[in-house]
Amino acid sequence: MWWFQATSSANSNDDHLRQQQVQYSTSTGEIIDVEAVYQDTLPSGSSLGTVVAIHGAPGSHKDFKYVTPLLQKKGIRDPRLKCDNMERNNFVNGLLSKIAVREKVVIMGHSRGTENAANVAAWNKEKLSGLVLVNPTGLQLHKGMRPFWGIKLILRLYSLGSIAQLMINPIMKYLYNNVLGLRLDSGERAMMCLRTMYNLEYEKAMRPSIDTINVAKNVREFLSV
Known part of the structure; x- marks a missing residue:
């Protein structure tokens, strides 16, 4: 959903x-x-x-x-x-x-x-x-999404609850802003973006x-x- x-x-x-x-x-x-x-x-x-x-x-x-x-x-x-x-x-x-x-x-x-x-x-x-x-x-999995199992793991850990989310959010915010160079104001927003990319068909x-x-x-x- x-x-x-x-x-x-x-x-x-x-x-x-x-x-x-x-x-x-x-x-x-x-x-x-x-x-x-x-x-x-x-x-x-x-x-x-x-x-x-x-x-x-x-x-x-x-x-x-x-x-x-x-x-x-x-x-x-x-x-x-x-x-x-x-x-x-x-x-x-x-x-x-x-x-x-x-x-x-x-x-x-x-x-x-x-x-x-x-x-x-x-x-x-x-x-x-x-x-x-x-x-x-x-039409094929983008190299930026590899390894795909890593994306699955992050999303799985994030679904475990608020404690896991508190730990993952700052990490994802840092990765998006400082590694990927995509400006986001929060880790929650970064996870939303990751989820939309995961759902690509x-x-x-x-x-x-x-x-x-x-x-x-x-x-x-x-x-x-």
Whole structure:
């Protein structure tokens, strides 16, 4: 189960931040209600189309801060998820339904978000215009996740309780900030990111989606590594 947690409210100083109640189902069939915080540059919609951007882990809507002004200048709607990468495909689709994204859609994902982007694009192929994958995770286990048994061990130890978490949190915060060079404010947030990376399905999830998009008509794909 993946939980959604907003990093700040829509009342922050970030432009165009909005809140929306979203209901979606987990892999176990449980129904989850969350308050999604996302950035939407043109909430009334755009006749030119919509670019839906899904960030990585760690990441936020600010992953696309250099893209947004370009889309705004052209009058293209750009709703971006603002969460700690707890989004999954059902959640993204639930949000798109709530904010009425209906046609001429380009799905854009960065890093961890590319797997979700490809899956969401395949599910919405009827209204899809394009798919953009920036620094994608690929179809095989990334070297940064090796040895994979180490990831499993950390998550297993973390599940033992509060004492184990108190010991692991500062270690994970140090590793993310000083070894990986990814700025995080807490060990808890680092563990959230680790869990999202652990749940990557690689080729199992990506291949069917890519095949579906490849045969779709009038859909363009762009890959940046």
